[in-house]
Structure formats: structure tokens, C-alpha cells
Amino acid sequence: MCVLGRDRLIELNGKYRILEPFLESQLDGDGYILTVREDTTLQYLEHQNVISREIVFTPPDCVAYLTAKSRYGRMGLSFLNAAKVHSGFVGRLALEIVNLSNDRKPITIRAGDHFMHIEFIRREGSPSPYVGEYQFQYMSEEEIKSYLPMLRQVFSNFDELSRIWLKKRLNHGGL
Numbered sequence: 001m002c003v004l005g006r007d008r009l010i011e012l013n014g015k016y017r018i019l020e021p022f023l024e025s026q027l028d029g030d031g032y033i034l035t036v037r038e039d040t041t042l043q044y045l046e047h048q049n050v051i052s053r054e055i056v057f058t059p060p061d062c063v064a065y066l067t068a069k070s071r072y073g074r075m076g077l078s079f080l081n082a083a084k085v086h087s088g089f090v091g092r093l094a095l096e097i098v099n100l101s102n103d104r105k106p107i108t109i110r111a112g113d114h115f116m117h118i119e120f121i122r123r124e125g126s127p128s129p130y131v132g133e134y135q136f137q138y139m140s141e142e143e144i145k146s147y148l149p150m151l152r153q154v155f156s157n158f159d160e161l162s163r164i165w166l167k168k169r170l171n172h173g174g175l
Contacts, residue, residue, distance in 0.1 A: 088129025
């Protein structure tokens with residue numbers, strides 16, 4: 001396993017659209033900086049999900065890990081969710097946070113703020129795509145349809161996967 005660098009991320013984005021939208025200016029060392037989709041204010045001790053503006057696709061030979069921008073930790077935000085993004089996942093990320101600031105004041109995160117680092121790591125072995133209920137989370141039907149042709153090319157068992165994804169999406173009431 002190894003962390004993928006800038007040139008490899010640019011190459012993967014050209015091949016798979018691993019991040020949509022993708023801006024080279026948001027490449028940061030060996031990762032990419034995800035931004036916030038909409039303004040969010042958290043009161044002291046309040047928990048909310050902050051949604052990434054970017055759609056993330058983790059290629060079949062990768063997993064991704066998230067780390068918080070330190071400026072938000074210094075403000076008192078604590079990140080609650082697991083930091084792994086499974087191979088084959090497509091969707092916007094829900095970043096679970098709580099305001100634990102010492103001064104007990106509200107913290108506001110603005111739409112477009114740089115919020116979280118994502119690093120892609122090469123995995124070994126045959127593809128094992130994500131089939132959980134959060135596939136395509138926070139994506140419009142149009143956005144989902146734009147990824148389906150690429151997923152069909154990437155996964156030989158696409159028809160089986162699409163039935164699973166559709167069933168879970170319907171059972172979960174859509175996301």
C-alpha cells in the first residue's frame with residue numbers, strides 16, 4: 001500500500017473522475033482538500049453532518065482516508081466518523097462533527113471552505129466494490145447517471161452491483 005501523489009491523482013481523475021469538481025489548486029501534498037457544500041453553524045455540543053461539495057469516487061484498486069484540517073480542531077470541532085472511504089464508493093461524504101469548543105460559542109463553517117484532506121491509497125487484490133446503503137449519497141439522479149457508464153466499465157459484475165445499489169437506495173428512501 002502507498003499514498004498516491006499529485007501526478008497520480010491528476011491521472012486518476014482524468015480516467016475515473018475521482019473528484020467532481022476537481023481543481024488542481026486543491027491538491028495539497030499527497031492529497032486533495034475537500035470543501036463544504038453549504039453553510040453550517042454548530043452550537044456548543046451540537047452534532048451535525050457536514051456534506052462535501054465534491055463527489056468522491058474511490059477506484060477499485062484504492063481506498064481513501066480522511067483527515068481534518070487542523071484549523072477546525074483548534075477551534076474545538078471534533079470529527080466523529082470513521083475516516084475510511086471504501087473502494088468503489090461514489091457519493092458526497094458526510095463528515096460528522098460536534099462543537100466541543102472551550103469557549104462554548106457557535107462555530108460556523110462556510111460553503112466552499114477547505115475542510116478535510118482526502119488521501120488515496122493503493123490496495124491489492126481483486127476489486128471488492130462498496131455495496132452499502134450510502135452508495136450515491138447526496139447525489140442527484142442526473143449526477144448518478146453521469147457515473148454509471150464509468151462504473152459499468154470498471155466493474156465486470158456491474159449488473160449485479162446495480163441491482164444491489166438500487167435495492168438499498170429504494171429501501172433507504174434515497175439519499
